[in-house]
Amino acid sequence: MNTIAITGLQKAFGPRHVLRGIDLQVPRGELLGLVGPNGAGKSTLLRTLVGLVTRDAGEVAVLGRDPNDHALSIRRDSCYLPGETGVYQQMTGKAFLDFALGFYPRRQQGLYDRLLAGFELPLAQKVRSYSAGMKQKLALIASLVPDVDLYLLDEPDRALDASVRFFLRSVLLDLKAQGKTIVLSSHHLSEVETLADRLEFLLDGAFVAQERLAAARTRLRSHTRVRLAADVALPSGATVLAREPDGTLVLLTDRDPLLWLRDLPPDAVQSAEVGIARLEDLYQLLLDPTTNQRGGHS
Numbered sequence: 001m002n003t004i005a006i007t008g009l010q011k012a013f014g015p016r017h018v019l020r021g022i023d024l025q026v027p028r029g030e031l032l033g034l035v036g037p038n039g040a041g042k043s044t045l046l047r048t049l050v051g052l053v054t055r056d057a058g059e060v061a062v063l064g065r066d067p068n069d070h071a072l073s074i075r076r077d078s079c080y081l082p083g084e085t086g087v088y089q090q091m092t093g094k095a096f097l098d099f100a101l102g103f104y105p106r107r108q109q110g111l112y113d114r115l116l117a118g119f120e121l122p123l124a125q126k127v128r129s130y131s132a133g134m135k136q137k138l139a140l141i142a143s144l145v146p147d148v149d150l151y152l153l154d155e156p157d158r159a160l161d162a163s164v165r166f167f168l169r170s171v172l173l174d175l176k177a178q179g180k181t182i183v184l185s186s187h188h189l190s191e192v193e194t195l196a197d198r199l200e201f202l203l204d205g206a207f208v209a210q211e212r213l214a215a216a217r218t219r220l221r222s223h224t225r226v227r228l229a230a231d232v233a234l235p236s237g238a239t240v241l242a243r244e245p246d247g248t249l250v251l252l253t254d255r256d257p258l259l260w261l262r263d264l265p266p267d268a269v270q271s272a273e274v275g276i277a278r279l280e281d282l283y284q285l286l287l288d289p290t291t292n293q294r295g296g297h298s
Helices: 042-049 071-076 093-101 109-119 132-144 162-177 189-195 210-221 257-261 279-287
Strands: 002-013 016-027 031-035 057-062 078-081 150-154 181-185 198-203 223-228 238-243 249-253 269-274
Touching (some): 031 162, 109 162, 210 223, 210 279, 223 257, 249 257, 257 269
Parallel strands (some): 031 181, 031 198
Antiparallel strands (some): 223 249, 238 249
8 A cells, every 4th residue: 555645736826836747656664755956846745745735636645545635634643844844932842842742642752762862952941042953853853753654854854964864864764664654855865865765856846757867877877976186187088077176077988987097097096986876966967957858757
């Protein structure tokens, strides 16, 4: 049984079409990553799943129920973390958690203790004294501790530093191992790629076709990334596609990249990658207006 089943989902706000015929199936226990630029429709999609946004057309089932008709019961059996985190400023952290978790009949006490230890929040203090990162941690505890079947997380790593994001990743993987279904969006693309079972790219309100994704990955596998020592000249046979802030060059070579690299002195190469299609590069390629043709979801 699919935890989420969507067919032909459409939503517009006035003349602006935000979701354009979305089809999506999310089986139970899958961790799905939603990737897309701001304004692509990710947040609207998640809000539609819990009934906060009413769709214009299409069929949606979440935990076997239509969110237009059963929004309250869906919210009782799922947790939704919005992209713009809202917490009650006048409460203490402890009071807020007691309030938020009070809406759910079951909580995962072991996870609650783990998150409290990992996040190290001053729960006796008023939330208004918290930093943005601390407020995000508080919202994460409120969203992850309930014992539900589905977690919808919009930018869960917002305002978190790298070490906390790594800790959060381990928590999400443990939830997945318990059979929980998780849908998350994030701008930390490389981390989503290592975390998710599957990625869906949302551009201009539609999913990018899997065929187009495969073609983009094939194109990127022909690229070579190399960082050279200072004052080392490039051998012939390479076209520079991009120069990154740390000095890394993204190249297209006229022959096998490994053969091309052999023309460099051994001490000239500080780092090199061949045939690796980084998600960040794939993301930029899909955003390229010369290749951005809307595709359907298969």
